[in-house]
Amino acid sequence: MKITRVTPLPLRCRSANGPMTFFVVRIETDDGLVGHGESCDCFGVSYPAVHAAVVRDAFAPRLVGRELTAVAPLVDELRRATRRELGESWASAQARSAVEIALWDLVGQQAGRSVSAILGRVRDSIPVYAGSSPFLDDHDAAFHLERLSPMLERGVRHVKLRTGPAPDRAVDVLADLRSLLGRDIEIMVDASESLDLPTTARLTDRMAELDVRWLEEPLLQSRHTAMAAAASRSRVPIAAGEHLFSTEEALAALTAREISVVQPDPCISGGIAEALQIAGLAAGFGARAVLHYHAGLVGLAAVLQVAASAPGVDLLEYPVHLDTVLRTQSGGDEFGISSVVDGRLALPDRPGLGVSPLEDVLSESLLA
Incomplete structure (x- = not known):
């Protein structure tokens, strides 16, 4: 399973308290699977464009074209490759979290099992x-x-x-x-x-x-x-x-x-x-x-x-x-x-994360 595209998705959605911003990453593979991950900085994501930049500029170039056989080696590579410039905490860790979750979603889907299974x-x-x-x-x-x-x-x-x-x-x-x-x-x-x-x-x-x-x-x-x-x-x-x-x-x-x-x-x-x-x-x-x-x-x-x-x-x-x-x-x-x-x-037990966010809702929620 080869990674073909990594797309950062900074979002704005309405909660019961009013508009909130979020950050989701979509990762696609050559066999047609699509995985999603999400980051958080305590209350949604206050600066989703920052997370998007980290994923787009630092993580995506290191992922596209790579074979996904296990999650940990790829995520550890992202951490080691960027820690001197971006650090290992705060926005770097949060954005890396979204990528790691999306990779697990893909691994679970390919195996036909939930991540927890x-x-x-x-x-x-x-x-x-x-x-x-x-x-x-x-x-x-x-x-x-x-x-x-x-x-x-x-x-x-x-x-x-x-x-x-x-x-x-x-x-x-x-x-x-x-x-x-x-x-x-x-x-x-x-x-x-x-x-x-x-x-x-x-x-x-x-x-x-x-x-x-x-x-x-x-x-x-x-x-x-x-x-x-x-x-x-x-x-x-x-x-x-x-x-x-x-x-x-x-x-x-x-x-x-x-x-x-x-x-x-x-x-x-x-x-x-x-x-x-x-x-x-x-x-x-x-x-x-x-x-x-x-x-x-x-x-x-x-x-x-x-x-x-x-x-x-x-x-x-x-x-x-x-x-x-x-x-x-x-x-x-x-x-x-x-x-x-x-x-x-x-607790969902469907393949991957067990959820499929509506793509039209994600598209409509994209920040300009």
Whole structure:
């Protein structure tokens, strides 16, 4: 199977929160197969043209004309060939993730098996948690409960909310929301790297009383000493993953006790194989492995293949506002909120990633 074309696709699609930008790569082969991959930089892709340039200028020339017999050697070659000029993290790793996922999609299609079946499938469904993007401090508890209700009605028992510019106010609202939800629903909080050490210490004391299961990225993930200090002081487990771009970076964070919940994402950390390795590290450190997700249909398919293959993973993120994107790109409800049953999402077992994004939708969504 020879690679004949690599096409970067920077996209704009409408979510329930308004327009979002994404990045997908399409790889074609001489036997007529088409594979798709997707990258993410935490919230869709803020600068999809940057990812497109990396794929077009750095990766595609090294892929076109090559035989695809195994994914890892090609991806490692891309990494080694560009690391001195582009680095191994951030946009380089994210764009490389999209390519790696597309290559796995092709390998699975050629074999007539899902990626997870090739890697070793361990489950057919996984619990999800509802991710809600509006800041806690911008609205009252009733507003947030209404945003979460479609998922709660589908049996979801885990929710995550975000702090904004007024974090103390956010925890006040969180306390009201805890009263509305009761103690049977697990609550997590994402600070999006917006706090400092004193604020983190103060808020985690309050969050512990509300039985918050983790605080995600209270500080810049790259501030390793500060992250370790926050974790040592916090009464709430500290989580991170969407700014860990390799197994090496995840290992360093776990070894330094910066985090006790690791959140790999194949659209960020170098691809499916790298995300599996990161998830596999957790048990050795007594940490929890939970999958991050905040992309489109192809990205969700990649995350689901990891979920199906990673024994230690016990939960998957499902951002509520992406329901619109998923239904639009798939042309149906298979991956929308209505597909969540008893709080769980089924893991596709069709060849490759198990999804086929509508090509006309991708074409209509292309950024100029």
